[in-house]
Amino acid sequence: MKGAKESMKHIAIGQAGGPTAVINATLAAFVRALYKDHSLTFIRNGFEGLAKEKFLQASDNVIDNILAHEKVPGASLGAGRYTLSEEQISQSVQVLQDLQIDTLVFIGGNGTMEAMDKIKDEAIRQHYQLQLLGLPKTVDNDLAGTDHSPGFGSAARYVAQVTRDMGRDLLAMNNFEQVRIIETMGRNAGWLARASGFLKEYENDGPHFIALPEKPLRPEILFHHIKKATRDYGVALIVVSEGVCLDKGSQIERERVNGHSVLGGISKEIENKVNEHMNVMVRAELLGMNQRSCSASVSATDYTEAIQVGSVGARWLREGATDVMVSLQRSENTAYESVFTPVSLKTIVQSGERKLPAKFLNDQAAYNEWLSPLIGYDLSSYPPPLQRR
Amino acid sequence: MKGAKESMKHIAIGQAGGPTAVINATLAAFVRALYKDHSLTFIRNGFEGLAKEKFLQASDNVIDNILAHEKVPGASLGAGRYTLSEEQISQSVQVLQDLQIDTLVFIGGNGTMEAMDKIKDEAIRQHYQLQLLGLPKTVDNDLAGTDHSPGFGSAARYVAQVTRDMGRDLLAMNNFEQVRIIETMGRNAGWLARASGFLKEYENDGPHFIALPEKPLRPEILFHHIKKATRDYGVALIVVSEGVCLDKGSQIERERVNGHSVLGGISKEIENKVNEHMNVMVRAELLGMNQRSCSASVSATDYTEAIQVGSVGARWLREGATDVMVSLQRSENTAYESVFTPVSLKTIVQSGERKLPAKFLNDQAAYNEWLSPLIGYDLSSYPPPLQRR
The missing domain is CATH 3.40.50.450 (Rossmann fold)
Known part of the structure; x- marks a missing residue:
């Protein structure tokens, strides 16, 4: 045999x-x-x-x-x-x-x-x-039957790094631009979007709010977080997963190929919504294909x-x-x-698709503990931003 | 004294x-x-x-x-x-x-x-x-009176790396998406866009064409390069500087703040133009604020x-x-x-603004020699892509 x-x-x-x-x-x-x-x-x-x-x-x-x-x-x-x-x-x-x-x-x-x-x-x-x-x-980590999948840890590391870097960039530009909406991959699961909060150490560093596809985003909630962060820190760094539905709307499809929906564009929708309702400079930042391909x-x-x-x-x-x-x-x-x-x-x-479980939906610390070995990052390297006057 | x-x-x-x-x-x-x-x-x-x-x-x-x-x-x-x-x-x-x-x-x-x-x-x-x-x-390297400015070498390294990585990603996806338009910073100078070609070693790797702001981009030229690359390699990776004027149009302003023009969006214009005239899947990729802030x-x-x-x-x-x-x-x-x-x-x-000089406009090799010490990159690390059938 x-x-x-x-x-x-x-x-x-x-x-x-x-x-x-x-x-x-x-x-x-x-x-x-x-x-x-x-x-x-x-x-x-x-x-x-x-x-x-x-x-x-x-x-x-x-x-x-x-x-x-x-x-x-x-x-x-x-x-x-x-x-x-x-x-x-x-x-x-x-x-x-x-x-x-x-x-x-x-x-x-x-x-x-x-x-x-x-x-x-x-x-x-x-x-x-x-x-x-x-x-x-998968970079989205939505594959069932496994704790995580190869590809996800590197994508999560990329998202965590660029969110931290971009947060410092935005703080430096706060007299010019106050709100940045970072859009991550993830399809219908919030694993990758939640990773954006992994390197946050200080209140004034972003992300100040993470919108996950597991629940619809109500505009009042979005505006509330933007108002609070811009008031307290001068800027608001918002992360949104590509699979988020704004209010009662549906997911934003970039296109449909062979019957497959390719998500993308929710950050631009949010940019438009913020422009309609708030007097701030806002920019959508779609992280793009780097998330799944960045060798660095x-x-x-x-x-x-x-x-x-x-x-x-x-x-x-x-x-x-x-x-x-x-x-x-x-x-x-x-x-x-x-x-x-x-x-x-x-x-x-x-x-079926493996969504972000309830225990991680609102608990960044619990999620970070789970993510930490996969991402392999030294947390201790940025000093706090200088206080605003 | x-x-x-x-x-x-x-x-x-x-x-x-x-x-x-x-x-x-x-x-x-x-x-x-x-x-x-x-x-x-x-x-x-x-x-x-x-x-x-x-x-x-x-x-x-x-x-x-x-x-x-x-x-x-x-x-x-x-x-x-x-x-x-x-x-x-x-x-x-x-x-x-x-x-x-x-x-x-x-x-x-x-x-x-x-x-x-x-x-x-x-x-x-x-x-x-x-x-x-x-x-x-400056990341744009458009400051006069100096060979180059701090900030540019790191931005150029980022652009070179992500273009190479994204080229391999695109080749892998060629039955789904054939054309990608990467937009770089650079304002009115092509330094950063030209850096996207620094790590190109093989004909089938991108970029297959780089559009610089020093000259207007004629749609026929763009279509020609896309057709040629998709025919020969199955994909076309096009890099365009944010300052490029398409045809007789003007630069695309993302917005105007305090009288300052903030460029951005030409890749989306090109995506639209390609969609109108060609039967391919095309995606605009705006590299965004990572270019100036990526710690990795x-x-x-x-x-x-x-x-x-x-x-x-x-x-x-x-x-x-x-x-x-x-x-x-x-x-x-x-x-x-x-x-x-x-x-x-x-x-x-x-x-005034320091544009990309004539000697670098069409000569990637000469430009690479100039850029090499600033970017500090080991060129020898990717093997050639597998040949297409």
Whole structure:
């Protein structure tokens, strides 16, 4: 039995969804662990590549290139959002069967695990024995079944750093500009927006208010926080998650692609609302793609865990694990340590998006304690701002 | 004579214009060099503080706080854009005289040196002997009379890094989004936009085209570059300076405050133009205030020079220099070394904004050679992207 499990596999692997600063570390670690004694096929551009058979065979050059991308942001195989139709799923399983690919691995988030689960059901229907493994990745941290996902720690570190830096910039400009609305990623979950408060040490430093997608933002609440902060500190630094609904409105969609809603623009809506109702200079600051790609803000913990997820996944494949995702849990030791456990794809799909839990919605300190090991930041480096006159 | 020059001065110092990641290093170095044997008064919020007498006396706490801000972005005294009226200039000189402040120092850019020159003329008119010194600072590098200014190297490093990172992110997303328009600061000069090309090593990496404010951008040229890059590489990463005029249009003003034009929004104009004329997914990415405040991207050279500018300025004040700015020039040694020379405020004012010179407009390699020591970056770290099928 053990021998059978360890026979040479033909593994196809792809990256899907939005890139992160460390998704290539997961891929490189996975490939490094397997390329010498297993056959590897690389899928370009995520599920689109699976549907359209954009495959790349492992050659020395390709392997070298993938390993060399270990510390490079983006997704070296190409990723991207793409939803497979039922027909494409059925065809894809047929193609895998034709190519004698017996193992399918994707690095991705919620949508990826959902697609993998569908592929699994289709393989069963076609009586094809396909081994399936998911490796977690998301900057939004909305993937269920895991304490956190690789990609999130670095994005959180970026958001925390730039919020602190931008707070000092705004304080310096308070005779010119009083209100800044920073918009973060996060989709329907407030994990990343809440990280903006991680480095706040002094009352006059921002953020002075964080709007999370878990509850609608009432304009009176927004105006109240802006008035209070500008009165007390001369400025108001407001952070808003892209998924926030203003008042009774709906989420702001930047666009809709292949049926997918791409959020973005709520900071501009808030800027307009503030301009209508208040006599202050206000500027919307959309943090943009840097959040998921900034090489200068990679968290050492996040990078290490991205590597570990790849090599643990490779080991589990050898051991025969299937239909699961590699999940990160915290060990019960006092010092932070991550433990890797399998979670079934079905469980992840059934759990849906993982929102910021109630205990973190209003408690920055509790959230900071949870976030601290993931972000790896020395808190003690900024002195207090000079007092206003 | 020497004794007279070295008697105790009463020095007022302020920071003006937009903050940078290293302007506090200049202030800290200046203060460290002088606070023990001279009297210091700090001016809050730039020239507004001078006009409205928002002064802060040096106490142990204030000095400690300013020194502790050495590595903190922003401007610890407060800065900001503020244009003094003739009447305010006259009053300000009167106030300096009343307070027996005999030395006035500002850290700033073009607008600051112009204001200092006017104050100098007014002091002469009032027969008040006022020693004046300017210390350079700008992320736009448009200040005349100096090879470059502290603040620019760190901003250039940030722009170069994020362009490279974002290029890899875009390549990974090419089945979803093909064109990204990155907008940089720079006002009317292309220094910062040109820095976006510094880390480009491979043809398929961006930027595929850089639009500089030194010449109007014709839509046909823009479309040509987008078509070519999307055809050859699957994506087009376009960088545009905030000061660029699209076709025969004028610069895009975000807003106008105290008669000052604040540029911003050309990337959105271009996004709209591309949407009208091409069938691609395009996204405008305004780099925003991170450019001038990102603590994670400070250049070691820039930080060191910001310190040097402060301590050289302090030494020159002791030696009696007046009506000058500390300028940075390159020594004629083979290895990069900066040399500090005085340039008269009048010369700076008469020279106007320093645009990107002709030799750098179309020659990225020549520009990179010039920029390299200021940005302090190891070029060799990204492998080439995997080839497209």
